Amino acid sequence: MSNYHILPFDGRRPTIAPSAFVAAGAILVGDVTLSDHSSTWYGAVVRADVAPIRIGARTNIQDGAVIHVSRERPAGTVIGANVTIGHQALIHACTLEDECMIGMKACVMDGAVVERNAWVAAGALVTPGKKVLSGQLWAGSPARYVRDVRAEDIDMIRKAAELYVDNANRHRCASESFTGFTQC
Numbered sequence: 444m445s446n447y448h449i450l451p452f453d454g455r456r457p458t459i460a461p462s463a464f465v466a467a468g469a470i471l472v473g474d475v476t477l478s479d480h481s482s483t484w485y486g487a488v489v490r491a492d493v494a495p496i497r498i499g500a501r502t503n504i505q506d507g508a509v510i511h512v513s514r515e516r517p518a519g520t521v522i523g524a525n526v527t528i529g530h531q532a533l534i535h536a537c538t539l540e541d542e543c544m545i546g547m548k549a550c551v552m553d554g555a556v557v558e559r560n561a562w563v564a565a566g567a568l569v570t571p572g573k574k575v576l577s578g579q580l581w582a583g584s585p586a587r588y589v590r591d592v593r594a595e596d597i598d599m600i601r602k603a604a605e606l607y608v609d610n611a612n613r614h615r616c617a618s619e620s621f622t623g624f625t626q627c
Contacts, residue, residue: 464611499524503607
């Protein structure tokens with residue numbers, strides 16, 4: 444028996460790849476696509492009730508994060524592949540390109556774009572319409588450019604995605620062995 448909630452809304456139901464992991468207590472509502480080996484962790488909410496949310500392969504949405512959309516932005520929220528979204532982050536009607544990092548409790552608002560290999564620091568507030576360019580680290584509230592991302596930072600972004608794929612598999616196996624149904 445699962446303890447997560449996959450809920451249809453207005454005739455649209457979340458589409459979840461068989462290899463994706465949805466942790467207990469996570470909620471996915473409406474027009475959500477969760478791609479291969481992606482993970483949505485404990486207490487995360489992904490609500491696509493008025494526009495779609497697309498989540499790329501090997502992306503992890505950590506505990507307590509909220510992903511949402513806006514009526515004002517019919518394009519919805521697009522999250523690329525190999526993205527890490529930290530605990531309690533808020534992602535709202537924006538675009539996160541492949542291989543970016545969003546720190547814990549960061550907020551990325553409507554119409555903002557975080558490009559590939561960019562990093563939004565923990566607690567940062569990326570205000571509406573801002574663009575965090577590829578290879579930049581932004582921090583603060585409101586967020587601003589702080590420095591260029593180093594090679595080791597980009598390596599860490601990639602490793603975080605790999606680690607969360609492995610961790611999701613470990614959690615899935617633990618959950619399945621507890622319920623008596625296991626494919627691990």
